Structure formats: C-alpha cells, structure tokens
Amino acid sequence: MFQTSPGLRLLGRTAGTIGALALVALGATPAVADGSAPGVVLGKLAPVDGAEPGSSFQVPAQFTNTGAQALGKVWLSYTLTRGLGLTELPSNCSSLKIPTMDEIPNQTEAVCEFDQTVKPGVVYAPEKQLTFDVLDYALYDDVTVGIDTSGFPYPGDNFSHPEPGSGPAIRLVEQPAATPAAPGSAKRPSGDAADVPVTAANTxxxxxxxxxxxxxxxxxxxxxxxxxxxxxxxxxxxxxxxxxxxxxxxxxxxxxxxxxxxxxxxxxxxxxxxxxxxxxxxxxxxxxxxxxxxxxxxxxxxxxxxxxxxxxxxxxxxxxxxxxxxxxxxxxxxxxxGGVSPTPSASASGASGGDGLANTGSGTALPLAGAAAAAVALGAGALLAARRRANRR
Missing domain, CATH: 2.60.40.690 (Alpha-macroglobulin, receptor-binding domain)
Structure with a gap:
C-alpha cells in the first residue's frame, strides 16, 4: 500500500519542522502565475493553547490542489514531538517512531494515504480528523502537518517500519464552505507543511x-x-x-x-x-x-x-x-x-609589650627571641672590651 519516495529520505530532522524539511528535500520550483504548475497548499492552522495533560485534541487539517490537473493520490502526515501521542489510527494510516538523534528528541509520525481523485481548486479535509493525546509530561510541543503528492514520506531505513492502523478507513471530503488557496500559489511542486504549536497547562x-x-x-x-x-x-x-x-x-x-x-x-x-x-x-x-x-x-x-x-x-x-x-x-x-605560620606584620612587631605578637600566634617565640637578643648583646660587649685592651698595648 505504502510507497516510498527516494527523494524523501532525510539525512536529518529538526523537531517541529520535520514535514518542512521533508518537502525541502524534494526541491522547490517557482510557482507559475497562470496556475498550471502542480502543487498543494495547506490551510491556516491555529495553535493549541492550555491543553490539559491527559486530554486530547484535533488539528483541523485541510488543503487545496492549486494545480491545473487532478491528483490521483495524496499523503497527509502528522509529526508529533515527544509530549504528544496518538490514539487509534484508521487502517489507511500508519505510524512510526523516530528515535532521538543528537539534539533532536524522539518523535512519532502518522501518515494517511488517500487513494482518490483530488480535483484542482477544491478544498479537501479528512472526513474524520486524527485525535492526539496530551501526555502527562507535555509542555511545549508541536504537531507538524504535511501534505505530499509524490509518495509516502518515510524518513529512512534507520527508523521503525510503519505500522498500519486498525480503525475504519477514512476518506477526503470536499469543503465547499472553505476558501481555496489561489491557483499557482504552491511554494513547492509536490507538498506543503506547517507547524502547530501545542502548549500544555503544565509546569x-x-x-x-x-x-x-x-x-x-x-x-x-x-x-x-x-x-x-x-x-x-x-x-x-x-x-x-x-x-x-x-x-x-x-x-x-x-x-x-x-x-x-x-x-x-x-x-x-x-x-x-x-x-x-x-x-x-x-x-x-x-x-x-x-x-x-x-x-x-x-x-x-x-x-x-x-x-x-x-x-x-x-x-x-x-x-x-x-x-x-x-x-x-x-x-x-x-x-x-606547608603549615608555616605567617610572618608578623610591621605594626604588630613594633607594638609595646607582647600583646601584638601574641595575636599573631607566635606563642613561645617571644621569650626565645629575648634570650637570643641578650646573647647577641653580651657577645658584642665582650668583643669591644678585647679590642680596647689591644689598643692600650
């Protein structure tokens, strides 16, 4: 059922812009003013604020075929950051796990394949939107919605193999009340992507x-x-x-x-x-x-x-x-x-009495220093007396 497009095998992914990078990998072709160029354009998507952990929500994805020719098959994808989860998927949708890679946290991707005619200039949406769970650890998360016409946006051989859903299949239905995107307004020939910020009421x-x-x-x-x-x-x-x-x-x-x-x-x-x-x-x-x-x-x-x-x-x-x-x-x-006591400061050594030196932690050094000074004075006196006796002779 699911075809793999070699052009969509990615060398790397960035959280919150997975679908966008996949489409960039396909290469961009300037739009033709007369609307003859192929392309699909997503409708505007509002952010989700204040989502309670344990609750669920839907992203009302819709798109327009802005080319001049009808399309025979399209793939609608949803990439979720790690604080969000998937409920039961329809049987024409498949999910896969994207592991943590360096700076990019692990993610979950769901892809739905619609094997039906998509007329130009008409807005389409799934007859039943997918439902996403707000996990207990959600806070600042994203859903990246992507629409592609070239093949299943499978990220590569290093990721988990897609697992088909078990719920009833869903189809695309026309949205006559919605305003279609202008002919030729597609920025890329085979796809479009948009980020939906999801902020949970969490701390x-x-x-x-x-x-x-x-x-x-x-x-x-x-x-x-x-x-x-x-x-x-x-x-x-x-x-x-x-x-x-x-x-x-x-x-x-x-x-x-x-x-x-x-x-x-x-x-x-x-x-x-x-x-x-x-x-x-x-x-x-x-x-x-x-x-x-x-x-x-x-x-x-x-x-x-x-x-x-x-x-x-x-x-x-x-x-x-x-x-x-x-x-x-x-x-x-x-x-x-080395445990050596610091040298007393000049002000301490010049103080009268022993109080200043005692504050430096010198301890018994004071009486020893006095005895040494007395010995030096006695020796000097003896030497001077001997010199005087020699001069008299």
Missing part, C-alpha cells in the same frame, strides 16, 4: 544542588554541583536556546584546576554551564564536575550555583533556583602552604 521544576568542600591550603579538591528537572513536564525550547543553564561562582581563595566540558569561563572564578541541547526530559539530571585548588584560607568563603539563561515561565518554584558552595579550610584560619 517543570528546575532545581540546583550546591556542595560543601573541605581541604587544606595547597590541596586540590573535587567540586560537583547538580541541576535537576523535577518535572512533571519535559522542556523543549522552540527558539532552540539551551534548555537548562547555571552560573557557578567559585569560593574565594580557590582557582579552577580543571573545568567541566559543558562549562565555559564567564569571568574570574565564574563559569556558565548548560545542558547543551534545546530540550531536557522530565527526569533530567546533570552533574558538573570541577577540580579546585585551595590557594589560601578565606574566612566564610562561599560560592554559589544559580539558574540563569532565558526566562522560565513554566518554573513557578524559585526557592530551589540557587544553592551555596561552602569551603572549609582545615589547619586553622590564616594558615598558608
């Missing part, structure tokens, strides 16, 4: 987890911070912006010896880290790993990890958008490498 909770570090001056310690999507929705950004991003500020007194591959330096001691893709699943978790070298002890040193990037209207809980990175330096505050 996703992005959360960050900080860390508490411990080490001595001179140590290199691992730092791991996390970002999690607690759901219930997955997040796919139609503008192709990175789905999740955080700003990490390192604790004072540290330097980054090694950074995570998903992070870039944004300033002194500051890094931006991201999911890398325009989508994350409803169970997304990612850990960013660094190695920090402790250069000096800074009392109360604390960094942070905080969500950043494009706005997140889907995330209504902001209490978990920021977390601290605490650093506890062992060996006492003010210690430097």
């Amino acid at each position: 996703a909770d992005f959360q960050v987890t900080g860390a508490r570090l411990k080490g001595a001056v001179g140590d290199t310690v691992p730092l791991k911070v996390k970002i999690t999507n607690a759901g219930p929705a997955w997040v796919y950004r139609r503008d192709r912006a990175t789905a999740a991003r955080v700003l990490i500020k390192m604790p004072a007194g540290t330097t980054v010896a090694k950074s995570d591959n998903y992070c870039t330096k944004a300033g002194s001691g500051t890094y931006t880290c991201s999911s890398g893709y325009a989508w994350v699943s409803e169970t997304y978790k990612q850990t960013f790993t660094f190695e920090l070298k402790i250069g000096k002890a800074v009392s109360g040193a604390e960094g942070s990890v905080e969500l950043t990037g494009p706005s997140r209207p889907f995330d209504t809980d902001t209490k978990n958008d920021k977390a601290g990175i605490r650093l506890d330096v062992t060996g006492g505050a003010g210690s430097s490498g």
Whole structure:
C-alpha cells in the first residue's frame, strides 16, 4: 500500500519542522502565475493553547490542489514531538517512531494515504480528523502537518517500519464552505507543511544542588554541583536556546584546576554551564564536575550555583533556583602552604609589650627571641672590651 519516495529520505530532522524539511528535500520550483504548475497548499492552522495533560485534541487539517490537473493520490502526515501521542489510527494510516538523534528528541509520525481523485481548486479535509493525546509530561510541543503528492514520506531505513492502523478507513471530503488557496500559489511542486504549536497547562521544576568542600591550603579538591528537572513536564525550547543553564561562582581563595566540558569561563572564578541541547526530559539530571585548588584560607568563603539563561515561565518554584558552595579550610584560619605560620606584620612587631605578637600566634617565640637578643648583646660587649685592651698595648 505504502510507497516510498527516494527523494524523501532525510539525512536529518529538526523537531517541529520535520514535514518542512521533508518537502525541502524534494526541491522547490517557482510557482507559475497562470496556475498550471502542480502543487498543494495547506490551510491556516491555529495553535493549541492550555491543553490539559491527559486530554486530547484535533488539528483541523485541510488543503487545496492549486494545480491545473487532478491528483490521483495524496499523503497527509502528522509529526508529533515527544509530549504528544496518538490514539487509534484508521487502517489507511500508519505510524512510526523516530528515535532521538543528537539534539533532536524522539518523535512519532502518522501518515494517511488517500487513494482518490483530488480535483484542482477544491478544498479537501479528512472526513474524520486524527485525535492526539496530551501526555502527562507535555509542555511545549508541536504537531507538524504535511501534505505530499509524490509518495509516502518515510524518513529512512534507520527508523521503525510503519505500522498500519486498525480503525475504519477514512476518506477526503470536499469543503465547499472553505476558501481555496489561489491557483499557482504552491511554494513547492509536490507538498506543503506547517507547524502547530501545542502548549500544555503544565509546569517543570528546575532545581540546583550546591556542595560543601573541605581541604587544606595547597590541596586540590573535587567540586560537583547538580541541576535537576523535577518535572512533571519535559522542556523543549522552540527558539532552540539551551534548555537548562547555571552560573557557578567559585569560593574565594580557590582557582579552577580543571573545568567541566559543558562549562565555559564567564569571568574570574565564574563559569556558565548548560545542558547543551534545546530540550531536557522530565527526569533530567546533570552533574558538573570541577577540580579546585585551595590557594589560601578565606574566612566564610562561599560560592554559589544559580539558574540563569532565558526566562522560565513554566518554573513557578524559585526557592530551589540557587544553592551555596561552602569551603572549609582545615589547619586553622590564616594558615598558608606547608603549615608555616605567617610572618608578623610591621605594626604588630613594633607594638609595646607582647600583646601584638601574641595575636599573631607566635606563642613561645617571644621569650626565645629575648634570650637570643641578650646573647647577641653580651657577645658584642665582650668583643669591644678585647679590642680596647689591644689598643692600650
């Protein structure tokens, strides 16, 4: 039943524009003003807003044969992003799964074949529109509707084989009340495609987890911070912006010896880290790993990890958008490498009495220093006396 058109085998697909890419692969031919050129044009489709998870909806697809000749067969396709599902399909329709490929999340495609005459200048629509399910993790999703006249828009041999539906077959019916597209207005000779944004009434909770570090001056310690999507929705950004991003500020007194591959330096001691893709699943978790070298002890040193990037209207809980990175330096505050006590400051060493030196942590060094000074003075006096006796002789 289903024919495969070699021209429709795609090298890649982009979520939300699958049908459009398939048609581009066929090549574009300028429309002829007199309407003699072949072509089909979809009618305008409105977005679906506020769809409740667990509900279903229909996309009222219709099209016009804008050429001068009747068509003997057409294929109407629907490509769904991962937050949407299919109900029972008619027997002249088939479905297939498109797996995740790099930046493109998994999708589902349904194709209906209509083996009937399609007259020019007439608007057609399926006698019964397909119904799509809004899954529990739906949020920002799309239905890409495509109409094709050259063959079954099968994406290639690496994807699942089409599975025919089991419901009663459906046919195309004329829509006399609809306004047909103008003759010759088709942008491509054998097909057209349009995206229908579907926004569900759902939320996703992005959360960050900080860390508490411990080490001595001179140590290199691992730092791991996390970002999690607690759901219930997955997040796919139609503008192709990175789905999740955080700003990490390192604790004072540290330097980054090694950074995570998903992070870039944004300033002194500051890094931006991201999911890398325009989508994350409803169970997304990612850990960013660094190695920090402790250069000096800074009392109360604390960094942070905080969500950043494009706005997140889907995330209504902001209490978990920021977390601290605490650093506890062992060996006492003010210690430097090797456990050597710092040299007393000039103001401290010049203070009267022993109070200033005692504050530096010198401990028993004061009486020892006094004894040494007395010994030096005694030796100098003895040497001076000996020189005077020699001069008298």
